[in-house]
Amino acid sequence: MVSDRELVRSLGPVGRAFFGRFHALREVQRHAIEPIFSGKNVLLSSATASGKTEAVFAPLVARIRAQAPSSGEEILVLAVAPTRALVNDLHARLQGPLSEIGWSCGRQTSDHQDKVRRPHVLITTPESFDSMLVRDSKWEHGALAGHLLANVEALFIDEAHLFESSPRGDQLVWLFGRLRRLREHALRQEGISFEEVQVCAASATVSNPEGLARRLLGEGGRAVLVPGSREIEILSTGAATDWVPLEGLADPEAIYANLLLADGPDDMDSIVRHVWRAIERGSVTDCRKVLVFVPSRALCDRLSLALFDTFTSRRELFVGAHHGSLERAMREDAEQEFSRSRDAVLVATTTLEVGIDIGDVDVVAVVGAPPDTSSLLQRIGRSGRRSGHVRVVPIVRGPIEGRALCSMLDAACRGSLDPAPQARLWSVFVQQAASHIAQARKRGRRRTDLIGLAQAVWPEQGGPMTAQQILDALVERGELTESRGRLFLGEEWSDRFERAGGDFHHNFEAGGQGIPVVDASTGEVITHVSQPPAEGGSVALAGRRWNVVSQSGEIVVASAPAATGDATFQYAARAAPTGRSYAEHVRRGFGFGAAEAPLVSGPRGPLWFHFGGSAYDAVLRALLPGMKSVRGLFGLALSGVVTEQALRALSSDQNRLTGILRQLADDIAAPMSLGRYHDLLPEELRKTIAVDLLDPEGFAGWLASREVTISERVRPAAHRLCSALGWTENA
Structure with a gap:
C-alpha cells in the first residue's frame, strides 16, 4: 500500500503546497489522488468537511504541470461552483497553495472580473461560464482566431450534488460540450491533435453517485465513494441530559419525542429560548458559535432580530442574518463578522447550506424540515468540524414538519438518502441554442452545428431528432430566425443579449429584483x-x-x-411544492408503512393521506373527481372518500392513465422545476418529458399498492396523525 508520504511526493511541489502542513492525508485524499493524477474523470463523493476539494484539485493541477509547465498567461483550469459565495470561498482556499507553485487564481462572476488577467485557475459559476463562451472570442477577418478558454485542460465542479437533476446541471453538461469543441478547434488550428479535457468533481454523499458521475462527467466518468460520518447529537427536551446521541434513539418516534417545539410559525419566543438553551447549556467553552437555518427570508429577518434583542442583552456576541435577497456586501459582511467573532449567531436560509467558509460552527439549529435528507445533511454538516461531533438543535413549528424532520434525522443517522429523479431537461437546449448562436456573432449557426452538438452532449437514441423538433418550434414562434440555411437570434433573444446582463445566460426561473x-x-x-x-x-x-x-x-x-x-418586508417568491421525498418522510415519521395511505375521518369530513407529493396530488385530483386539495396539506392529502378497489381499477387501465398524464403534462411540470424555457418546447415533447418523469408504470404500481383501510397494526400511526390534526380518531 502506498504511504501518505509517497502519495504527496508523487505530486511534486503541488503536493507540498496543498498537503505539506498536515501530518497525514485524509481518507478521501488517499482514494482520490492516484486516479485523478492518472487522468481519469472522477466524481469524489464523501461527507461534508472531509477535504474533498483539495483531494481533487491537487492531483488535477499536478497532472497539468507534469505534462507541460505553463509558459505564459493562460487559463488552464476552470473551476465551476453553484453560487458566487462558493466561488469566493473556493478562491480563498485555493489562492494560498496555488501561489506557492507560482500559479495565479482568479474569479469571474458579476461581482469579480478577473478573466482579463488570465489566471491559471479561474473560478466561476455556470452563468458566467456561459457568458465567457459567448463573449470572449477573438475574431479576425470574420473567422474565429482564438478564445479566452481555448487552453483549458481541466474542469473542476465543486459541490456537484447541487447540480443533480436540475436545469443548471444540464446547462453545465452542454457548456462542457461546447468547451470541448472550442478546444478541438483551437488545437486543430495549431496542428496539434485533440486531447480530451479532464473533468472532475467533488460532491457530498448522494443516492446515486455513479449516475451523477455519468451525467456530469460523461460516459467515462467514474465515482469514487469514501464512506464516513461524524456522530450526530441533538439537544434533548429533558432537563437531565444536554445532548443525546442520535444513534441512541431507536426510531423516528423516539426522535420526535426529543424535538423542540414552537407554538406555530409566528412563535419567535420559543425558538429564541431553544437556541439560547444550546448556548447557555453548552457553556462558554463548548458553544461559541451557532448557525440557525430557517425556511424563508422573512423568517430570517424576524428571527435574527428577535435573537439580537434577547442575546445581546445577556451576552456580548454578534447576531446577523444571511439570505439571497440581501445585497452581496451585506452577506459578505455577515460571513466575515461571524467568522472572526469569538461568539456569534447567524440566521440563514439555504444560502449557507453549502461549503462557504465561515469558520468553526459549534451548533446548528434547524427550524423546520428541509426538502430531503441530503439538504438536512448539508445543513447540520456545518457543525462540529473542529470537534468531530455534529450538534443539532431541532426546532419544529407544527406536527407535520416535526414528523418529516424526525424521519430525516433517522435517515441521516443511518446514511439513507432519498432518490433523485433523472431526466433530460430539454428546456436547457433552448437557452444553449441561443447562446451557441450568439457565440458565432452575426454569422449565425447551421442547423447541423446545433444538432451535432446535441448528438455529442446527449448521444442517446433520438437526441438529434428532438433537437430538430425544438429548433423547428423556435423558428415557428419567432424565437429564432432562419436565413440562407443559418439560424439567428429572434428579436426577443437579441434584445436580451444586447442588454449584456446575466439574464441571457441562465436557466433558472427569473424573479424580478423588486x-x-x-x-x-x-x-x-x-x-x-x-x-x-x-x-x-x-x-x-x-x-x-x-x-x-x-x-x-x-x-x-x-x-x-x-x-x-x-x-x-415581502419578498418575491412562489410557494414551494411538496416534493415526493418530503411527503415520504411525513408518512414515515408518523409510523406508516411504505404502502399505507390511510383514510381518516374528522369534523370536516374524510381525508385521504396519499403522501405522494405535489405532482402525484395533481394527477390524483384528475383521476378522482370530487377529491379536493386541503390547505396546509398540499401534496400530502385530499379531502373525500376513496377505496382500494377504485385505486386498483384506475391503475389497471394503463391507456387511460397515460392519457390523463399527457393531458396534465403542464400541470405536472409546475412542481418539477423543469427549467425556465420548458414552455417553449413543442407541446408533444413537453408531454413526453413530464410523463417520463412521473413514470406511468411506477405510478400505476404505487396506486395499486395503496392500503387505505386502517388495520389494527396501523391504528397507532393513525392516532398520531389524527392528534396532529387536532381530531379525535374516528376511522
Missing part, C-alpha cells in the same frame, strides 16, 4: 423586496430594526431605536 430598500445613513442598498410593509411601525430586516423614512421609487429606511410593531 423595489430597492436603501439605508438612509449610508445610501447603500440593503435588499430588494416585492412589496413595502404595512403603513406605520418598525420593520425587521437583516437582524436589525428599521423605520421607513420614505417610499418613492425606492424605500428609504433608518435605524429604529425601539420596536413599534416589527413588520417584515
